[in-house]
Amino acid sequence: MRAFACPVCHGYIAFESDQCTSCAAWVGLVLPSQEMVAIDVDPGATVVVGGRAWTHCTQRRTLECNWLTPADQEAEQRGRCLACSLIRREPDADDTLAREKLVPAVRALRRLVYQLDDLHLPLTPWWRQDGGLAFDLLSSYTAGKKVIIGHAGGVITIDVVETLDDYRERLRVALGEPYRTVLGHFRHEVGHYYQNILVENGDGAARHLDACRALFGDEQVSYSDAIERHYAFGAPKGWEESFISEYATMHPWEDFAECFAHYLHIADTIDTTREAGMVLRADRVRFSAPRDVAPLESYDDAPIEQLLFDWRWISLFFNRVNTAMGKPPLYPFELPPAVVAKLGFVHRVVRDTARERQAGAAL
Template structure:
């Protein structure tokens, strides 16, 4: 993610900030221009339109701007929060409390999807459009299954509880489990459906996708039963990014899609800070200095993965220096690189076409 600055004093401004810590200017994030804008008397005037704070500023700590004139479906919400179809009732205070960090992760997801040029078609604009049901099994006692179906992504707010999420990560043997990771994985299912399996994509990408990831028409129910009874196949790490990816072609695609977003965002954040890894200083066998590119749009995925290999090794060292687990505890074998290359191409071609 890019580094944002106050438009008045140019001080660094965190992505979730609603004001400048240096000069005190009231700020709002404007998605279309990817910038922080000063709010005067509750309004931002830009290109003949007026923008106001998202109505979720107080309840969900949202700092985004929303158009002053909106449809009834948007309800005064920014794009990210207009995608929320269902959420806990107002009197479910504990669940509403956990909705705050979950909504923050959703905003980061929406920003990245917009930044890389993927279409974001809300459910209130078209059938099968993107929607989020952010529900709580913890407070209601009702079963909430994290997943995607027909454009709707369901997230269980209990996953925002660090102790719960970490215990589940350990029990399932996962090296990584975060709320943002859930969003990135599930939105991978959505984009596989709308970009690869239907419409233009079905003709352009579907056969290649099945060659790389497998036939998505295989029984998902049988795949789940097989995975949890027998585990991943022998030698899985040579062709999959994670054990979970081995379960079904849909999960393989979604896992790779999530990793693509992980890698792209971390590289982008590092580049924005001016990070360069000097080969003669980091003590790796890197053949040259690692200088992240402004954009990887027009280069093969191999360049991104080359840079990421050395950057992730360095970040892993930083994490372990603080007694934490490695930042990126994954290996990317050749077969997975091929899958990431496919996703890279689909994203880039989609972005250029819209």
């Protein structure tokens, strides 16, 4: 995640903030230019960026959104920024309990959308194209029935009750998961979406599908049978040698989605590390380190092994920081060669897609 600076005093501004804590200037985030810009607090205020007028998202108060949206946007966008416009269904306005939990859920959604845009992955909204990306953010506490987290036909469903720490922790322990967060849910489910549109269909099928099946398995096998088998017998013995998590063993679709989510975890944390100016100095640590680790500005042209080498040493540091605070390790996962190969495939799909989209935009 980029470190944002106040356009007035140049102090640090958090990704979620709409006001500088140092000089009190009101700001908003413009996604295409990836910058915070100064803008009057009035709802009708505008600011020109890149030759286009931008104004506050209509969800600024309701969902605590600090993003700006084009003043001349499409009517279907409902006055919302791109991230908020991707929400297809949400709790009713009078469902105050669910609406309260919706705010942190959408905060995680904005982080997801920012990263996907930064990676130059396609973000075609549901209101612009059938099968486009959509989010149903509902509450199993107030919807009258259990909300099943999942993806189908471009629609990602998230249970906003997952924002409750005690609820999410109970499930994490019951399911034997070393990691479970709302942002993690978003990243996993969007992995299903991108496997569908970038690997299994269109031009992606001709270029990537055979390689995907060779690494992850045949996605055509029965998903319902796989679910039944997984919850009846659990992960196969020795799963750690080929999979990043027990859940990934259930079906090739879940294996891909888990690896896609981890790719986003790793890429975002390394970006955040670089933006903080952090460098691991081999001559300053008390243990043997092979070289200095300075996160790259971009790993676009680097092999996955270089990204994961840097990540190994950076995550070692963050794991130690977490345990120093009495918390579990930040990244409690091992990356065996088989998983490295799978992450390498995700890396190729992401970078090939980005290059093609950038080349098309330049024409």
